[in-house]
Amino acid sequence: MSIRKKRTCATCGAEIPRSAKEDRCDACIAAAADKKMAIAKIGAALMGGAGVVVGIALKLFGGGKGK
């Protein structure tokens, strides 16, 4: 009788298929992707906001120098 070791998810510890390419279950991968997407969205929003601020600042200071 052959005994096979169960593969478990590195994040939640649940059993995952032996043939799985990743070492995490699909739900944990999806959750991690969600988190990264959220960070990316906030980052993009902040970058956008920072760009606007820099733009306004350049306009203000650049305009002052031109006079």
Place this chain on the structure above:
Amino acid sequence: MRPIGAQAVYEPAPQLQFEIERWDPRTKTMGTRRVDFTPEDNRKIWDAFKDWTWVRTVFPAFAEVVTGMARSEKQWVADIPKYYEKLLDEGQIFFNRDKMGRLLPDLKGQHGRFVQKVRLKETVTMPELLPNLQHLETQAALAMIMSQLENVQEQIAQIRGELQQDRLAKADAAWDQLNQSLKITDGRRREQAIMIAIGAGTEAKRALMRHLHGCLNVIEGNADQNEAQLIFGDLLKGKSKKERGKIEARMAYDDIAGILNGVRVETAGHMALGDTDAARRAMKEFAFFIETEQLDDRDTILRIDSRLPVEEKRPDIVDEFDAIAQRTIQLGALSAGQSIPEQLLVAYRPPQDGKDDYSEKDDIETRASTDDVEDTVEAADIEPYKEEA
């Protein structure tokens, strides 16, 4: 109940026992122990068995076995010494015959010379006992699988989503129909109602089988995606693939619950009609489906479970469904008249906590090599389940 001393009639009272399995944490082994039924339960059970009409209705196969044992045939058989038996086999001596050509209990030589007078021995044969016992074993094996189907179905029901209710309702309705029809007192009407319930169960089961096939395809298609692929999928397709996978996983579990319900209706219905062969046929069809969809491969169920968030994951369902798949295929591969392997008559026992490994179940004869992950089962005398395009 009066004390024994005050009773006028004494009757032998058989004591029933039941076996319990107990996990011993010190020795880390499973032990069995026999315990007596309480006197009250013991009396009730034996009172029930005293009513032969009740036994025949509730345990038809058991009643058949008992009747088969009682229907013994007495025969007289020639008791021939070994030496004369050998001469008979070699054709040196023969049985004497009367004018009608019937055998007489005398042995004679080639020239008609009298050799030996044969002694007769009384033997009692029970011609129907063996098939009846096999029939009883088959019923027991089917009952074991059916109780497991019920278990898994109940567990899945706890995580059931709000999807595809109409399809599932048909399977539930078939189960209700069967239970109601079993209560009908008129024999003919009961049989008709059971047949209708079986038909409804088969229809619901087939619809769910088709749907599960689609769900498994989607889950398979979305499997093994890493974070980057999921994020790009989100950005490019708008609708998240991972979300869809979760829904399909829930629907797949629901489908499995409904299919198990359908199989239970068919099997229990046929058994209620006393048609064990038809019940076995239903189980065989289920075995083909398991094989076709590779549900006997633990990875297939794990791929469904993998999609669900931690709080919805059900490792117990994975374990028990795995056991059901193996048992069903093993039973489905048996041809009529073949005796039921002992492991099919043993109740399912969940794997022990802390036992991290699982065996490949090599004891199942139909399994292929142990090194092959994609194990297949060669079913014996049955046409395969075909998925229509």
